[in-house]
Amino acid sequence: xxxxxxxxxxxxxxxxxxxxxxxxxxxxxxxxxxxxxxxxxxxxxxxxxxxxxxxxxxxxxxxxxxxxxxxxxxxxxxxxxxxxxxxxxxxxxxxxxxxxxxxxxxxxxxxxxxxxxxxxxxxxxxxxxxxxxxxxxxxxxxxxxxxxxxxxxxxxxxxxxxxxxxxxxxxxxxxxxxxxxxxxxxxxxxxxxxxxxxxxxxxxxxxxxxxxxxxxxxxxxxxxxxxxxxxxxxxxxxxxxxxxxxxxxxxxxxxxxxxxxxxxxxxxxxxxxxxxxxxxxxxxxxxxxxxxxxxxxxxxxxxxxxxxxxxxxxxxxxxxxxxxxxxxxxxxxxxxxxxxxxxxxxxxxxxxxxxxxxxxxx
Numbered sequence: 001x002x003x004x005x006x007x008x009x010x011x012x013x014x015x016x017x018x019x020x021x022x023x024x025x026x027x028x029x030x031x032x033x034x035x036x037x038x039x040x041x042x043x044x045x046x047x048x049x050x051x052x053x054x055x056x057x058x059x060x061x062x063x064x065x066x067x068x069x070x071x072x073x074x075x076x077x078x079x080x081x082x083x084x085x086x087x088x089x090x091x092x093x094x095x096x097x098x099x100x101x102x103x104x105x106x107x108x109x110x111x112x113x114x115x116x117x118x119x120x121x122x123x124x125x126x127x128x129x130x131x132x133x134x135x136x137x138x139x140x141x142x143x144x145x146x147x148x149x150x151x152x153x154x155x156x157x158x159x160x161x162x163x164x165x166x167x168x169x170x171x172x173x174x175x176x177x178x179x180x181x182x183x184x185x186x187x188x189x190x191x192x193x194x195x196x197x198x199x200x201x202x203x204x205x206x207x208x209x210x211x212x213x214x215x216x217x218x219x220x221x222x223x224x225x226x227x228x229x230x231x232x233x234x235x236x237x238x239x240x241x242x243x244x245x246x247x248x249x250x251x252x253x254x255x256x257x258x259x260x261x262x263x264x265x266x267x268x269x270x271x272x273x274x275x276x277x278x279x280x281x282x283x284x285x286x287x288x289x290x291x292x293x294x295x296x297x298x299x300x301x302x303x304x305x306x307x308x309x310x311x312x313x314x315x316x317x318x319x320x321x322x323x324x325x326x327x328x329x330x331x332x333x334x335x336x337x338x339x340x341x342x343x344x345x346x347x348x349x350x351x352x353x354x355x356x357x358x359x360x361x362x
Contacts, residue, residue: 001030001080002030003030003032003082004069004072004076005031005034005082006035006081006082006089007033008036009037012235013235014037018033019161021332024333026337028340029340031336032072034072036088039062039068040061040065045062048118051115052090055092062090069081078099079100079354080101080343081099082339083102083103083104085106085107086111087103087115089122091119094122100343100346100350100352100354101123101125102346103116103122103123103126104129104154105128106129108133108257109254109258112142117146120147120148124352125150125342126152127152128154130259131281132256132260132278154342155260155330156261156335157332158326158331158332160331160333161239162269163242163266163270165327172243173319173320175243175271179207181206181248181249181309182241183206183208184210184233184241185209186211187212192223192226194301195220196226198249198302198305199226200226200227201302209230209232210232212230242266242267245270246272246315247272247273247309248267248272249274249295250275260278264286268286268326269327271323273293273319275292275305275308286325292318
């Protein structure tokens with residue numbers, strides 16, 4: 001099986017995504033990373049209607065992207081295209097590609113109507129990163145309701161570049177941790193009230209690093225009286241900060257209905273005890289209470305952080321169990337092996353016509 005994995009990343013993230021996706025290749029499957037970000041800003045096609053406008057106008061950047069991908073598919077004799085989040089590929093163009101097509105959705109309900117549901121008909125298989133969706137439906141039920149039939153759960157994972165895989169467990173946990181509490185993430189409006197409450201309650205014991213414009217950071221201060229300016233740090237600095245932290249808290253947009261971000265796996269892989277929202281869905285990734293701690297409200301989050309700061313043995317025990325689980329089940333290379341197995345099973349269900357040729361190939 002020869003798979004092109006199409007994604008949009010920049011800088012350090014683009015480098016390690018390409019490197020580690022390619023390194024996951026083996027006898028049963030070849031992975032060929034394809035970063036579609038350089039062709040145009042994702043903001044130009046972040047909604048399905050915007051992409052349709054570009055396609056209708058025969059946008060030169062879009063045409064160049066499609067030509068390059070078509071050429072790569074032919075040169076490498078690709079049989080499967082996996083598109084990870086925020087697809088730049090118009091369904092009418094995808095219809096012309098004689099490959100098995102897989103859509104990986106990973107942004108949750110906030111963007112689902114913008115760039116997930118409108119594209120389901122163009123793909124042979126759909127992978128979702130979290131079982132959660134809304135109070136009415138889980139994501140599988142919603143996808144089926146929208147007409148998708150070949151659906152699988154495929155979570156995110158931690159890339160090796162985001163922790164130190166060569167260090168032993170004892171080395172990880174014997175290192176000094178001079179940061180009590182940490183959060184690194186985008187400053188989405190829905191997260192701001194909780195971030196402000198935690199920071200105000202814990203003061204200098206809590207460090208928050210936010211990804212966002214200076215306007216959004218100024219808004220956080222003006223709207224919530226946030227105590228201090230939020231620094232932006234590059235992606236290659238995350239793991240070094242995590243390795244210094246005792247506790248990391250996780251917050252998702254719409255709380256439990258989008259649980260499953262990359263932070264969920266990066267924190268424990270760096271030996272950080274994690275306190276996360278996620279409700280009943282959190283247990284799909286970690287053993288709650290043993291490998292991770294859950295919370296339902298900002299007050300509960302603050303109370304649990306304070307408790308585990310004062311009880312270091314209990315904190316380290318959970319951190320160690322989370323670390324072991326992350327390294328055992330949530331690293332990128334075994335996750336890519338899961339992907340090839342899911343694709344083969346999906347092809348079987350779909351009765352894909354190229355399946356017989358795949359069986360004959362190594």
